Amino acid sequence: MATTNTTDATTTTTATAATDQQQKQQKESDVYDRQIRLWGAEAQKKIQNSKVLYLHVTGSSSEVLKNLCLAGIAATICDPRPASALDSSPCFFTHPTNNNSNNSDEDQENPTKKQKIKYDSVAHAVRPLVEELNPLLGSCPILTKDISTLTGEDLIDFAVVIASQIPLEESVRISKLVPNGCIFYTIDCFGMRGASIIDLGGKEFKYRPEQGKKLLDPIPIKDYVSLPDMVEVPLHKAINRFHKKGPPPTWVMYRSLLEYQRQTTRWLGDGGNNDDNAAAAAAKKIIQEFLKNEQVTMTENDLNDLITAGMAQVAPVCAVLGGMVGNEIIKIISGKGEPANNTILLDGGACKAWTFLVKAKE
């Protein structure tokens, strides 16, 4: 029943443009079908119109990056660290290196070009793989700046900024720089645990609560504590009725690691010094001092585990926390559901995770 074979040359070009657009939309609705069935076409539109900036790509933030890119949220990467920083983290955005050394002759016959490629930075090394992960998002921009030189202008386009392994004072600084309506997140995994700090931007942050399948009218968040304020809350005051004696151990550990970084300007365990007794003792001293000042305690076991693992990232721990943070960011962008506020804490050994509000108990 073909009746429309007579199109003239002038209309063809516009028609092709239209079909290109249509084809892209068709492909998008095919690829995103299973999630559109979950959160609806409107939320998907918001998702596709949002951008996220990643400050450092690590094992944990690469999981968020993967989840959100697959969902259709475009990424911009700022990570000027040398590409080798990726080697020590369980990040699947790494190029196949020659790790199957023990068997193949093939490897010797075709020395793959890939492993010879040198990248200027982590961001450059990761970019081609991010682009490959979801080609519908087009090219992945790189912000070639040092974290410490970022200005408010750099952050203007983004719905969410996610930082990993950046010093606490940088988090404080950047959380103040982000424009209105932009959310600031940190995500870090250490040994069997992981934590996120969340700054929802202001007490006017609104979300639509869910009641079963029903979506209620927007309401503002109940308690808002900005990131700079929240890290000023002494640990012994960060309690609530479910955590009467002190904050969850994971929060204490995360703060201890950030404090260690502040004092030494390097991350605990970086450089493989975990086994070095002297280094471990020094680290222990720093952390014990910090705990004393904050008037909290940590069990000897927890302390030893913390020092042994340091900032070492374990793949499944990263996957769990990265999945949870991904869910939260989708909640925020789609405006559906109550988002976590103002931390997410994961204890991978116990397979438990909480959102915990860090707020000074008077």
Next chain:
Amino acid sequence: MFHKIQTSNILCVGAGGIGCELLKDLALSGFRRVQVIDLDTIDISNLNRQLLFRSQHVGMPKCTVACEVATNMVPPLTLPSDDGNDDDDDEKPTNNDNNNTSNNLPSILYQAHHGNVCDTSKFNVPFVKQFDLVVNALDNVEARRRVNRLCLAADVPLIEAGTTGYLGQVTVIHKSSGVACYECTTQETQKVYPICTIRSTPSMPVHTIVWSKELYKLLFHSKVDDSMLFEDPEGEEPSTYMAAVSNLRNSEEDKDGLLFSKAVRDVLHDLCSTEIQKQLDMGRYKAAKKTPTCLDVSILEKGMTAITPPSSTTDIWSLEESVTALATCLREAQTTPNENLLEEFDKDDDMAMRFVTAASNLRSSVFGIEPLQSLYSAKGIAGNIIPAIATTNAICAGLQILQAFSILKRQLMLEQDRSSGGEKENGDDVAGLQLDKSCFYVNCIRNRTRNGLYLTAVPLEKPNPNCFVCKNAVIPLTLNVNEWTLQELLHRVIKGRLGFEEPTLMLQGDFIWEEGDGADEEEFKMNLPKKLSQLPCGGIQHGTVLEIDDNSQSLNVCVTITHKDEWDGDEAPEDFPFVVGALPPKKKDDVENKPAAGAVAVSSTEPTKSVNADNNDDDDDVVLIIDEDEAKIDTVENGGKKMAAKRSIDENADGEKPTKKAKTKPSKEDNNVEVIEIED
């Protein structure tokens, strides 16, 4: 411990949404020996979450691609020693570390098995025994049951997971640790729709969609009598629509298409009007809540004369548009060469999907069923599509690997204990893995609990004493022994509901049925059509104990038969739960109402948790349709409701002793209890 990870042997069943995440985590964690079983090929709708696949992989086997990509993610043995310096260390020494060479590590091998895990010739108990543990990433009850039984028989730990949308669960199954198995709770199996509901008394959109798929078959299948809507033209009762149907099936291409248009019109008219009127005249709907109304002829005429079919996939088509859409589909089909025309509905075929959307909406309007469906939502129902996202899969897979670490740690401790020959202080302490002490049942939820939990972990459940799979419990079965044949019993109950693969049936020690490797099926074939009560060895009567043996899954159980003459409406023996630990509903009320002496709180023993939230992937479930009149079984693809019962959890946020609440009456506001229903 890292050495244990590197040398352990892992089986991963499924390479879909959860499977991809599992393989990524396994590879990045340094596992070197992994085997993967998967049956599927890659579809475009997988790409939003199955991170190992790209669009150029569409159509290729999932397991092969997944293994290839994952292999490349296994980190090199030696990390560069100088941190922060990426200059000139391309020639990374990968094998010069003394530790590594002396450790005799196995080479990296991620091995793909493209096949069905239910294939007994390949995937059996000896196969499973070679692994340290098994991780499941499956999307259907049948395969899960199969893996559950194999792992129980081989006593290999199984880490099970399931996700539906935002929700997920992870649990560990291990025979000798004394924890519940997958089948300790009743699993939702295939959704069953009685044929008469589909043919004459539909009440939900899904019913009319099933009907439309049958109509598709009636018009396009080479064997017209394969359709549930088929009526024998030579039957006693003249059919209202079969004449028009065969006229349309046999219609030739005519010059102006007028004859063909008339043929289409006649079919629609007969189905939506003549047939309905006939049923109305027969008084079929006297007692029904809603009386159907025949399709307005003017709508039919207008729809037939319109030329442009509706194109929106998200708007609901009007009835006229639906008629036009159907007519357009039929015209397209007529000009399509037979070999390119699908005989049966497939949700991914555009024409078939338009056909079913239009036909089901016409039928829904006739029966006053709401809501009508857009093509998009009809596809969700027709294909039984379960929403799925990367995040939940990532969380559950991560939790599975964390549990795997716990298991491997226990295994390592046992190995070290054994090799040092050192018994623990009190000799009886050296008992097995005891995974009940180190693993958890973990729930991933969307809205936090009152105390802020997003992931809740509670100890693994004890086995259900009434479980026929892990506890060898006797199975009670009620049916009419004078009507059921051995054939029906085998297919509907023993293989269908109970999941036996190659059952041997015995009555008082004598065989009445045998199949599988080396079985003499011929000898017992004559028993198949016999009524149960007429079988040899005294037959199956009220009170008979039937013994079932299945070597392929090392399972042996007894079934006690209760005969029942009278059956209500849609009630059928296989709908009864065979494995409920729970007390029957009435009794449960007794327990609750009776103030138990001395007991502070009666906690329900009902296992409400389950990992039956089907993991994302497709779809197209085969669903049983029972014809209660003829006791005939038909299989039809279908969509249905899937439920994931969630367990209510309340515990101290600090992970102190979990207090399990009696969870008999979850209040509506209680967001600890989440029940998800897929739209229907």
